[in-house]
Amino acid sequence: xxxxxxxxxxxxxxxxxxxxxxxxxxxxxxxxxxxxxxxxxxxxxxxxxxxxxxxxxxxxxxxxxxxxxxxxxxxxxxxxxxxxxxxxxxxxxxxxxxxxxxxxxxxxxxxxxxxxxxxxxxxxxxxxxxxxxxxxxxxxxxxxxxxxxxxxxxxxxxxxxxxxxxxxxxxxxxxxxxxxxxxxxxxxxxxxxxxxxxxxxxxxxxxxxxxxxxxxxxxxxxxxxxxxxxxxxxxxxxxxxxxxxxxxxxxxxxxxxxxxxxxxxxxxxxxxxxxxxxxxxxxxxxxxxxxxxxxxxxx
Numbered sequence: 167x168x169x170x171x172x173x174x175x176x177x178x179x180x181x182x183x184x185x186x187x188x189x190x191x192x193x194x195x196x197x198x199x200x201x202x203x204x205x206x207x208x209x210x211x212x213x214x215x216x217x218x219x220x221x222x223x224x225x226x227x228x229x230x231x232x233x234x235x236x237x238x239x240x241x242x243x244x245x246x247x248x249x250x251x252x253x254x255x256x257x258x259x260x261x262x263x264x265x266x267x268x269x270x271x272x273x274x275x276x277x278x279x280x281x282x283x284x285x286x287x288x289x290x291x292x293x294x295x296x297x298x299x300x301x302x303x304x305x306x307x308x309x310x311x312x313x314x315x316x317x318x319x320x321x322x323x324x325x326x327x328x329x330x331x332x333x334x335x336x337x338x339x340x341x342x343x344x345x346x347x348x349x350x351x352x353x354x355x356x357x358x359x360x361x362x363x364x365x366x367x368x369x370x371x372x373x374x375x376x377x378x379x380x381x382x383x384x385x386x387x388x389x390x391x392x393x394x395x396x397x398x399x400x401x402x403x404x405x406x407x408x409x410x411x412x413x414x415x416x417x418x419x420x421x422x423x424x425x426x427x428x429x430x431x432x433x434x435x436x437x438x439x440x441x442x443x444x445x446x447x448x449x450x451x452x453x454x455x456x457x458x459x460x461x462x463x464x465x
Contacts, residue, residue: 169210174236176203177215181233182260182304184222192260192289225304233304234436241440258287261446264306268388269429270294272408273457274310274450281449288442296386297365301434307443308450309432312368319435325454328461329406330425332375332418337398345418348376355400357391360384368427371403375423407460429454429461 179189179200186197193200208215215229225233240259265274271294278290293299299306302318314322332351339345342354358372358381372379383400385391388408395402396412403425409415431450437443454461 170203170206171239173203173207173210174239176200177207177229177232178236178240179260180204180216180223181225181229181236182262184224186223237436237440241437257285257441257445258289259442260289260291261308261442262291262293262306263308263310263446263450264293264295264297264299265310266312266388267294267296268392268405268408269310271389272411273460274453277453281446284449285442285445288445290446296363296369296388301432307434307437308447310450311430311432312366312427314430315432320432321435321438322430322432323451325429325431325451326458326461327426327428329463330371330403330427331406331409331420332401332423333395333404333409333415334401334418335396335398335414336416337414338395338400339416339418341398348419348422349378351376351401352378354379355383356381357383357385357394357400357402359388359391360386371425374425375403405461406463407457410460410463 176189176193176199179192180186183189183192186200190197190200204215211228211232213228213232214226215232216223217226263270263274270292275292275294278292282288282290293306298311299309301307301309301320310325311322314324345351345354356372356379359369361381361384363386364370372381383394385394388404391402392404392408392412392415394400395404396415401418403423404415405427409417431447433443433447438447
């Protein structure tokens with residue numbers, strides 16, 4: 167049985183979504199058609215491409231190998247269309263962005279609409295969660311990380327450094343009096359991460375603030391920590407680009423407590439030249455560059 171090249175579109179959609187129903191929605195067809203085309207592709211290749219389970223469709227080893235070739239063909243087709251029909255028409259399809267909750271929710275989400283308007287055929291997904299995303303397992307097409315990857319077929323570029331300070335709300339600071347040194351923090355409620363859920367060593371801030379403090383109010387989510395601090399529940403280490411969103415939050419000991427971290431933009435090597443991924447990566451880079459003072463305010 168000869169291979170129908172069009173079946174690769176169905177294969178890519180199922181590989182990226184893990185579900186027939188979601189793949190059929192994106193392709194504008196019904197799930198029975200998607201299932202039929204996947205089975206036809208498996209017969210043509212004489213290989214099982216997916217493990218089926220109640221949780222969805224997961225790629226087999228053969229499916230993983232086919233994915234590399236299919237995405238290469240997709241990239242070539244996008245480049246061809248870009249040269250002949252114009253770049254805007256070539257940029258379409260789904261792109262999933264995995265980002266830390268603070269960056270994804272506070273910085274990226276309010277700006278991503280500009281990219282949607284530029285490329286109406288893009289299907290953009292922001293997964294803003296406190297975790298490390300595996301690009302090799304296709305958990306995301308683009309990841310914003312806190313450290314440069316050293317393993318795997320990944321490419322990365324530095325987005326920006328960013329500063330963090332200790333913050334408290336006006337109401338909390340007025341109730342508890344002046345804080346004159348890091349040693350004073352031991353008598354205050356400090357908000358931080360749940361220790362055993364810190365997913366990256368770059369987030370283990372508090373030992374750098376003072377060895378005498380332990381968080382008494384904790385969350386795995388930085389936006390939740392920020393909201394608790396804003397409501398007067400305690401003091402919290404926050405990136406400046408987040409704290410500036412709430413005028414009620416005031417820096418505490420900004421000269422003594424001044425932390426620096428870095429955001430990295432990470433791509434899988436197989437996807438970096440696809441039109442849709444390149445467009446999203448370039449957009450994020452340009453938005454960060456244009457907001458440099460948010461991430462690195464003058465001290």
